[in-house]
Amino acid sequence: MKQAFAILLASISLSATYSQDKKEDIQSIKKMCGCYEVEFNFTETFQTSKDTTHKPSPTKKDHGLEWVELVEDSPNKLVLQHLLIVNDEMIIKHWRQDWLYENTEFYHFFKDKTWKYEKLNPKDVKGQWTQKVYQVDDSPRYEGTATWIHKDGKDYWMNVTDAPLPRREHTIRKDYNVLERRNIHEITKYGWLHEQDNRKLVRDEKGNDTEVAQEKGLDLYVKVADSKCVAAQKWWKENGALWKNVRTKWQTVFDQDKTIEMEKSVNNKPLFSHLFDLKPTATKEETDKIIDSFVK
Template identity: 65%
Template sequence: MISKSLYFSAVMALACSLGFSQDKKQQDIKSIKSMCGCYEVKFNFTETFQYPKDSLTYKPSETKHESALEWVELLEDTPNKIVMQHLLIVSDDMIIKHWRQDWLYENTDLYSFDKGTSWKYKKLDKKAVKGQWTQKVFQVDDSPRYEGSSTWVHVDGENYWSNVADAPLPRREQTKRNDYNVLKRRNIHEITATGWNHEQDNAKLIRDESGKDVLLAEEKGMDIYTKVPDIKCIAGQKWWKENSALWKNVRDKWQTLFDRHQDLNLEAKVDRKALYSLLFDLKPNATKAETDAIINKFVK
């Protein structure tokens, strides 16, 4: 029979453990939500190493340095799910819906990019994702891009989340490169004193039908988000208020597809048009029936 002192010690240890877990989770949430707001962003990419069979004809991607003003809108804020929409502000009259990131706590449902326009559904083990956050990244039309589950790290003054996930070609390369078909991304989201950094160490892969990968090249990416007053992004905030209902309908439709827990295969184009093009052409008051019908055309 267990003694009262041992029982009390065990209870106290469990309580301390649960308390630490909750404190850690609150740190995680604070870090994730700190990526919201108005930012001046510098996008930097350069190809670092090449491994082509024919080095004489290989053309590496040009080094890229671009800047932008970006508003990150907090769409959902619950204990286990945080949703953030990125908006590029070209001018007061030109706002571009950019990527979206969802953060889910101890999530077990994952869509892993395969190749082309196909994603494989994976069921993760509950024990494997304990204390972890899944980052789900979506394209401008809210279709999937890449997803991964990892632990936020808060130690020695550092504050970051790191993960490796397969992804389609980035938009900056889709119209320029056809010599590889998978980008294996090592993403690091680090919170800084002035905002946050999105650091990437990427591998450009050629994946064949059997799933075998050949490494073609590697690249380094560093996107630096510097926080500025929210008033600078007022145009993005206004645009989102006018268009949020439309894009909620789009997100809701995709969620019904994800909830099937099946592999997802999409058409690249329908009637020679990409999905984002058809959705971007819609008026803010378009109905859910309209957005559902468009997305259905792209689901195989």
């Protein structure tokens, strides 16, 4: 009886710990929402390719004003939409990040517009959060699972996963086809930091990798008054319904639980261009048809 009681107490204590940790995790994720002045920094650090014709990418430094909208807020899922503000008025729909608690279903990037489905055992993701990152058109990009850490004055999440070439690279680089990303999202006094240690890889059809180079990335999100991002908030109210339809359609694709292969372009235009050309009043049938034309 005493042993059973002790086990029960331990179980209750463990459950309370998980509950408290989860609350801290959610608070950290939500701290990434709001208005930010962002500084983007990327530089190639090591060349590992033996190909003497390899030319490293130029160091990339850029900045902008960005609004991060909390689109969905539930106990096991938070959806954060990034919106870039250009010249105080022009709004560009940027990347999206979904956070799912103890998620077991993944689409891992392989190469060449292909993502392979994998289902994990629930015990392997206990207490973890999956970050799913999407392209500007809400098609898949990369995702990974890890535990949020709140220790020694640090507040961060770290994961290593494969991704397609970033937009800053895919127009200038043809010598690699996979970016292995070590992503660190750290909550800071000034806002938050997205730190990256990346490997540029050539992957063949069998999944064998050859490293071409390594890269360091530092994206600083400095919190500013939400009033600086009013234009983006207004834009989302006007366009949110359109992009909800897009997300809903993509979810039906993900729910098929099979490898996703996509066309690079249709009628000489990439997917984002087709969707960005639509008016906010476009119907779900219109967005569904466009996405269907890109999914093989």
